[in-house]
Amino acid sequence: MTLPVINYQELSAQIKRWGQDLGFSQVGISDVDLSDHEAALTRWLENNYHGDMDYMARHGLMRARAKELVEGTLNVISVRMDYLPTDAKFARILKNRDHAYISRYALGRDYHKLMRKRLKQLGEKISAHCENFNYRPFVDSAPILERPLAEKAGLGWVGKHTLLINKQAGSWFFLGELLVDIPLIADKQAENDCGACVACIKICPTQAIVEPYVVDARRCISYLTIELRDAIPEEFRALIGNRIYGCDDCQLICPWNKFAKLGSEDDFKPRQNLDNIDLLTLFAWDEATFLSKTEGSPIRRIGFQCWQRNIAVALGNANFSLDNVHALTSALVNAETMVAEHIEWALAQQSLKQKTLVQDKNVRLTARLIRSVEKGMPRDA
Known part of the structure; x- marks a missing residue:
């Protein structure tokens, strides 16, 4: 049976409804052109700001070229999923040096599998309406600049700490992508509303934000406690405090997080009492x-x-x-x-x-x- 001619404007709107039905907080669509980010990516790699994360350099500019990652890609569907709990104990735990501080995103179940499964379900829904359709879901699993893509899709803007900020929802959310080979209607890119604020730069314990929108991963506590497999340089040890897995300081200080949305997924709720141990x-x-x-x-x-x-x-x-x-x-x-x-x-x-x-x-x-x-x-x- 031949499927009817597709109205891609209607399909684009329907994809957003399906995404919200699947539990995504927001769904946006962008094209794949990230050529404006290639020079900055090259400088970042040349400065060795990626540290021991060799995979960042291995794929080089492919991160800004989704078409090279998945042949035939025309658009990227970016999704947001909120994870902030109702009773976050951020400040209290950071002040208690005898307790462990674990980055909020890591307190619950691993979000990668959950979001990838939902993205696959979204792809299957689209596939049922398109005779010829190919897609690939990614959640931190591909050499792709997900934040600039999400910015182009209208999900928020990349802040000076390099995380995505949403004007109505702060930054406590996960991102995922569905690369598709159909000509969907792209959303309007989000405008940057950081203004003159430099709160995230000032609060960083190790001064890892070396300039607005540039993070030297080698100084970042998240890198030092998660990505680094060797000894932590002694100059950073006292600055790490009680942060044993990741760091949220730049998000905690961000004024836009007063608008942060609470997460609704039970899987993201703290487990093993890790938010107060x-x-x-x-x-x-x-x-x-x-x-x-x-x-x-x-x-x-x-x-x-x-x-x-x-x-x-x-x-x-x-x-x-x-x-x-x-x-x-x-x-x-x-x-x-x-x-x-x-x-x-x-x-x-x-x-x-x-x-x-x-x-x-x-x-x-x-x-x-x-x-x-x-x-x-x-x-x-």
């Missing part, structure tokens, strides 16, 4: 426990050694306690070389804090003695 509890996990507790979580991808490395750094930055020292000392016995380096650093930090506490106590005692002596002295002495 102390460092010692996590550091006590053995590898089997780590694999069990992080099953279905994006955290599992960093592996047990990097997990221990990150927590050791956080314990070094935690308040001094004998429990912290004991946990670190006990773990040092069987630690692998890379992890042992960070444990030794953490023990040195705990020792410094102990000395400071003793010195502060001695100063207070001395001051108290002087005051008591002065009270007992004659007035004319």
Whole structure:
């Protein structure tokens, strides 16, 4: 049976309705022309801002050329899915140095599979209305500049921290793409509304945003705690604080996030109490426990050694306690070389804090003695 002639304007509108029915917060359509971004991408790679993420350089300018990635691609359908919980404990956990801070996106189930499945379902719906139709779904799984594409699709603008910001929904959302070979109606590109604001640049603990719209991944806490597989450079360890997986500071400070939308997916809700758990509890996990507790979580991808490395750094930055020292000392016995380096650093930090506490106590005692002596002295002495 031959399908009727397609009205692509109507189909474009219908795709957005289907997307929302599938749970996407927003759906937009763009063309595939990202030639305006090629020079910036080349400079970023030449400056080695991608660090050890060799795959970023491996694909080079293909990231800006969707047609080279999937032959025949005419349009990209970009989708947004919100994930902010109803009871986010961001500030409270960041201030509590004895608790672990995990980037909000990683507290629930891995979003990649969920979104890819929904994108595939969207593709199947379109396929039922098109006689000849090919599509490929991607969720952080292809060498493609997803944020500029989402910007062209009207989902928001790329902020100075390089994340996508939506005027009505902030930035707490995931992105996904469906590359298609049909001529859909592209949406209007979103306008940049960052203005003169530089809050994200100023708050970055490691000054990773080296200029507006440029991030040096080698300085970024998300890179250091997730992508990096070697030792964390010592210059950044104290700045990491209690962030053991990722960092949300640039989003937390963004004024547009006062409009952030709450997520509706149960899979994105925190699991294993990871939004409110102390460092010692996590550091006590053995590898089997780590694999069990992080099953279905994006955290599992960093592996047990990097997990221990990150927590050791956080314990070094935690308040001094004998429990912290004991946990670190006990773990040092069987630690692998890379992890042992960070444990030794953490023990040195705990020792410094102990000395400071003793010195502060001695100063207070001395001051108290002087005051008591002065009270007992004659007035004319």
